[in-house]
Amino acid sequence: MLVVGAGGIGCELLKNLVLAGFEDIVVIDLDTIDYSNLNRQFLFSKQHVGMSKSRVAKESVLKYNPDVKIKSYHGNVKDSTYGPSFxxxxxxxxNALDNLSARRHVNRVCLAVGVPLVESGTAGYLGQVQPIIKTVSECFECAPKPSPTTYPVCTIRSNPTKPIHCIIWAKMLFLRLFGKSDDSNAVTDLEETNQQENNDLEELDENEREGVELAKKFVEDDKMKLEQEKDRSYERWIFHKVFHTDVLYLCTLKTLWKGKQEPKPLLLDQLLASMEVATPQNSTGNVLIPDQQVWNVKQNAEVFLKVAKELKASVSEDNKVLEWEKDDDLHLDFVTAASNLRCSIFHLPLSSRFDVKSEAGNVIPAIATTNAIIAGLMVLEAYKILNKQKDRHRYHYLYKNPTRGKLILTARLLEPNPSCYICGSKFANLKINTATTTLNYFMKEVISKHLNIGAPSIFLGETCIYEAAGGEDEDDMGMDYQLPKTLQQLNIIDNTILKIEDFNSDYELQLSITHQTKFPSEEVLFELSGDKASKKHVEKLEDTPQNPEAEDDLQIISGSTKNAKRKREQSTENTSQKMNLVLIDE
Ligand SMILES: [Zn+2]
Known part of the structure; x- marks a missing residue:
């Protein structure tokens, strides 16, 4: 059998399998061991930090039973090496995975070659096990999964309304200064000057125009100050640019602040000279541990200067490009200080280092006990599959509080959703503006992000429209020259049908195109029919009474626990729209 993932669930699972007498096991994981894993991934210890998870996991479980045949691969299960023939x-x-994309991929490959799959997931106290058997049960994608929360760029760039917006901005600033930055970064190049938008000046009344012109004068005057700061030091220049100059510019965009409090630019020298005193206490008067203390604005400024200087020195020295790591103290200090300074500018509450870490790292606390319970239940389902006990398969759901006296509830397998575009009809309808949408957008947003297809080939009739560049040859640009063209230019118009093939998972989809020009949101410019679960597709727990209490109506859980709570509240309002409980995070 193949175990995909040697992390939280994977470690428990491998130990269980070896002790339960399974004799021929292969494990694959792409990760290396980190300090933060050691509290629950008990096959690893301090001396293993930095080493391959799958290899160390293999060595560790062999100590339980040296006769087991176990092989490890350090690699990404989504690579073509581990495709259908593997x-x-x-x-x-x-599956003991921690991300949606890999789960969807393994689901498809298993369906393609008819190998049964046991899928698992935990999030804090919650967990689930889902056996997936081709033509017998629903697959991992029979019920649609929620996409992760995204925020509009303009909110991040100029109009944050929650601390999380400032935290995301601070991470982007980090990448802009010390890491790799791309077009999706809301923080623009700091060497660029802000473009004044004079176009709508005529539409303003006299008072407003006066205000704008006054503000413009401020921005002009500020230029000199910025030059001075640049001469003094790198970190002072960055501080002045992002917390003063850029904010001054935002203040001139009066329409943004109608009926709202304008942002307040920070002046470094004023701040450092202020008498603000740190208060390391919470409202109940208890002394907090350092990570839970909220720094005041002055402290944030001091931390920002110190850390920006150190980070700059470290990247300049070895010409390094940093990636943001929530477990790196310097990185976390930078993002905490930068996001708090921005929060103070926009009159938002400040956060502690601890809060920033969990928000910025999208962290759901991982609980060893939950992983252990789920891994145990997976072994039960593995027995049933190998013993061909089709009728005895169950879904298992682990809850935080006892439900009808039980922590673990089971449910019979659901039949495959006939309209599922993965295991059912393999047919989906796409509504999209064929006149304005480029092939580039289509490939990125629809094919890659939404359909999770890693190595696509697109056919219109017998004509190949696009094929991902193949092989090791980096100069091979494949058919990238097609990307700037609109769908219409490629003859993909209303009422045409595309054939999409994924080389890596042996998956094929018929995609029917409907030309549509208007969409409800400006963020997503298409609609995919397969996204809606069929109406009959409703979860039934065993022993569920006719009208289950609201408490039991768990719905799709995504991202954070806050989100899960919100989803649950919605479900009490509208129990008829119940969907499957799906946990997507480890
Ligand atoms: Zn399906």
């Missing part, structure tokens, strides 16, 4: 050799695949 998966075909197994009787069973056990």
């Amino acid at each position: 998966i075909k050799q197994f009787d069973l695949v056990l």
Whole structure:
């Protein structure tokens, strides 16, 4: 059997399998061991930090039973090396993954080659196990999954209304200054000057125009100050640019602040000279541990200067490009200080280092006990699959509080959703503006992000419209020259049908195109029919009374626990729209 993932669930699972007498196991994981894993991934210890998870996990479980045949791969299960012909050799695949994209991929490969899959997930106290057997049960994608929360760029760039917006901005600033930055970064190049938008000046009345012109004068005057700061030091220049100059510019965009409090630019020298005293206490008067203390604005400024200087020195020294790591103290200090300074500018509450870490890292606390319970239940389902006990398969749901006296509830398998575009009809309808949408947008947003297809080939009739560049040859640009063209230019118009093939997972989809020009949101410019679960597709827990209490109506859980709570509240209002409980995070 194949175990995909040697993390929280994977460690428990491998130990269980070896002790339960399974003799032929392959494990794959792309990760290396980090300090933060050690509290729950008990096959690893301090001396293993930095080493391959799958290899160390293998060595560790061999100590329980040296006779087990176990092989480890350090690699990404989504690579073509581990495609259909690799998966075909197994009787069973056990997923112990921590991300949606890999789960969807393994689901498809297993369906393509008819290998049963046991899917798992935990989030804090919650967990679930889902056996997936081709044509017998629903697949991982029969019910649509929520996409992760995204925020509009303009909110991040100029109009934050929650601390999380400032935290995201601070991470982007970090990448802009010390890491790799791309077009999606809301923080623009700091060497660029702000463009004044004079176009709508005529539409303003006299008072407003006066205000704008006054503000413009401020911005002009500020230029000199910015030059001075640049001469003094790198970190002072960055501080002045992002917390003063850029904010001054935002203040001139009066329409943004109608009926709202304008942002307040920070002046470094004023701030450092202020008498603000740190208060390391919370409202109840208890002394907090350092990570839970909220720094005041002055402290944030001091931390920002110190850390920006150190980070700059470290990247200049070895010409390094940093990636943001929530477990790196310097990185976390930078994002905490920068986001708090921005919060103070926009009159938002400040956060502690601890809060920033969990928000910025999208962290759901991982609980060893939850992983252990889920891994145990996975082994039960593995037994049933290998013993061909089709009728005895169950979904298992682990709850935080006892429900009808139980922490673990089971449910019979659901039949495949006939309209599922993965295991059912393999047919989906796409509504999109064929006249304005480029192939580039289509490939990125629809094919890659939404349909999770890694190595696509697109056909219109017999004509190949696009094929991902293949092989090791980096100069091979494949058919990238097609990307700037609109769908219409490629003859993809209303009422045409595309064939999409994924080389890596052996998956094929018929995509029917409908030309549509208007969409409800400006963020997503298409609609995919397969996204809606069929109406009959409703979860039934065993022993569920006719009218289950609201408490039991768990719905799709995504991202954070806050989100999960919100979803639950919605469900009490409208129980008829119940969907499957789906946990997507480890
Ligand atoms: Zn399906």
